[in-house]
Amino acid sequence: MKRIMLTVAYDGTNYHGWQLQPNVTTIESVLNETLSTLLKEDIRVIGASRTDTGVHALGNIAVFDTQARMPADKFSYALNQRLPEDIRIQASREVAQDFHPRRQESRKTYEYKILNSAFPMPIYRLYSHFTYVPLDVVSMQRAADYLAGEHDFKSFCSVNTTAETTVRTIYDINVEKSRDLITIQVTGSGFLYNMVRIIAGSLMEVGRGNMAPEEMVEILKACDRTKAGPTAPACGLTLVKYEFMEENVLGNTTG
């Protein structure tokens, strides 16, 4: 028995998110079915980030256990021949038997994209949120700077959370504009449910002048979801990168 880690990219448009649910197609259900058929075993993957309906990923993580003798790096090729074209494995490797992607120290990077122009642009429509209200990117960056560091992000978390603690660390948060496309890039130790979309929704309120950048301080202090901006739509969000501390990943496999 060995444990394989997959780096999974997907276009979330046609999926009901990552997590297994009855009667709908999810990334997890497709991976389980495809792996089970390929390996003739009953495979159940463990996902790192359970992204919502419509959220995209360049590199989410899944692990699973198998008896198969296939070399670890060949799983990506074998799976990509069988997966629908909106899911593609970017890498596969062996990890320690006890490696669990959600219990491992990691850094996640998300991008939230906003098309800020007079009219929507069709080729961006599935991968960005559109608004014609002009956004001030400089104010948005100033607001974002207040969110960097370790804070209680309870105000930036869906009230439906089951998290034990709402304290998280944002290592890096940048707001950049290229032509009409604004990208909010956030790297952190972990994110609460809807946290990046609520941050994006709040920064947009700042960008259109409805909130001052300094208000982020009050919102953080309040620990009250109603003080922050709205949850920005899912389609603008992409999980870009999931990084583990190298020693944890390799752990027992090298020992």
Next chain:
Amino acid sequence: MKRIMLTVAYDGTNYHGWQLQPNVTTIESVLNETLSTLLKEDIRVIGASRTDTGVHALGNIAVFDTQARMPADKFSYALNQRLPEDIRIQASREVAQDFHPRRQESRKTYEYKILNSAFPMPIYRLYSHFTYVPLDVVSMQRAADYLAGEHDFKSFCSVNTTAETTVRTIYDINVEKSRDLITIQVTGSGFLYNMVRIIAGSLMEVGRGNMAPEEMVEILKACDRTKAGPTAPACGLTLVKYEFMEENVLGNTTG
């Protein structure tokens, strides 16, 4: 009666190209139907670039004549409320009664995108061509430089062309790489049928070492389609910009 010019953006994935054809949905057919319903007149647009099936546009051009009293700049808003979300008007304005988009001096800019990585990336799959064979961007740019300027591009034109002359001018041609995405950007006075896709296919042959950059000189001289590389797939191609000489557009409307 006035003539209105539309700047039309679309995701070409679900269309049989621009041009009206029986029994299939094209950009032209959707524009004609939407305009005719909106204005209660029998509207037939004249397109600038008749893009192929699967080709995208950020700014193709269409003109049409109408009796409607609506201010010219309001057509974009009225149309966008009725068009499917993969077609969006970016601008509308009045032009001279005799303005014909294909008979006007203009500069067109196309981009051909190639994802050059080990595996396809789902969110790019509809807007780029994927190849895992490593491409040498420096050689591709050297080859591209031979194509700049005025040449007989017969070798880079589909044999099905009906063009009177195959001489065209390329003002600018650049090959750039950002992460795994290679973009070939070409600006010219006009392009022959399939010309940008045959240029892209030929530059890819150079990029993978099957052709030397200098061979472009021979290929141009040959005036023989079989000497150039293959026609690269449509989905990688986007018509980015269509510029008219300002005086021509305004012509009689300001007089």
